[in-house]
Amino acid sequence: MSAPEVSTGVTQIESATAAQGPVVLQVLPALVTGGAERGTVDIAGAIIADGGTAIVASEGGPMENDLKRLGALHLKMPLASKNPLVMRRNVARLVKVIEGYKVDLVHARSRAPAWSARAAARQTGCHFVTTFHAPYNFSNALKKRYNAVMAxxxxxxxxxxxxxxxxRSNYKVDPKMLRVIHRGVDLARFDPDRVSAERMIQLTTRWRLPDGLPLILMPGRLTRWKGQAVLLEALSYLRDIDYRCVLVGSDQGRTAYRRELEELINRHGLAGKVLLLDECNDMPAAYMLSDVVVSASTDPEGFGRIVGEAQALGRPVVASDHGGAREQLLAERTGFLFPSGDAAALAAGLRKALGLSPEARARLHDEAIARVRQSFSKEQMCAKTLAVYKEVLRSGAWAPGAHP
Structure with missing residues (x-):
């Protein structure tokens, strides 16, 4: 399949390979680390494994290499922009991609690119599918209309x-067209039997963790709604326990928030007990080192992959009692829920997790792993998504209507 000539703003990385199956174009703002981005890569791999051609359009990022390794095509395009003029130009760019690569279906994963992708799909008669990744906030009718493209x-x-x-509660969508597909955990990567002792020792050495102390782990980028400040306040209630706590995640330029967290560490007397780390290149080993994993988001998360990944490795999780965490955790069995933002309740959950007897911890370990393998695997997510694609492709021509 020859590549189309694409207007300024699109850089061809490589030619898509001919395939017997459908050509699917996924669009999203960028390929930085995140749940939507990870899902995009996973689905690209599933499309190729199923005999199709996978194309992804975005502004690019570190995960481009993951797509290349799979044999997917990435096209650089300014899809993160919310500038109306840029979004309009993106329509023309996407039309050229759809026509040039004979795209059968466009899958939009974020609002700004979805507006351009929907318009391009309408112009070309291409099928159009969306994934609603988060409970997008809206404070007025204009913002709600902006969000509505995802429905x-x-x-x-x-x-x-x-x-x-x-x-269902906020947008006019035919219930028959709505599909629930939980995000999937990569069980080949997050498997306790595949995390060697050597990997754990290397991480312990790198983080300079003392022997014999329980480890509290909180992964997640440093942004206020992820709740790092709530955890630090909760730790101030645990002065009678000796532990180490690692907050791992990039501040992505939010240096003021990082400084605020550093000040909270000092104010609560947690210096030497809490480490703030930018990145971890071996999260399975990090989870395996932990005695409890925390997800303390103050806003509801659409899914919350940390909860799933930690459970896949048999670790107890203490999570905010809202959003997708409720669907993943079996309360008091595979983890503990606490009211969002309640530091004292989070501290109580941490005490429960750290105080588990060896027998109770073993039961939790087995049930948590079984829970994820049964309901939240990457294989299930991919199979269900491909089934949606095939269902749509078997249907007639798309005649969409804008929803207020």
């Missing part, structure tokens, strides 16, 4: 029951 696909995929209910 205007031939099929609307919600990443949790929580998101599906949010869509």
């Amino acid at each position: 205007d696909g031939e099929r609307v995929i919600a990443i949790s029951d929580f998101i599906a209910e949010h869509v």
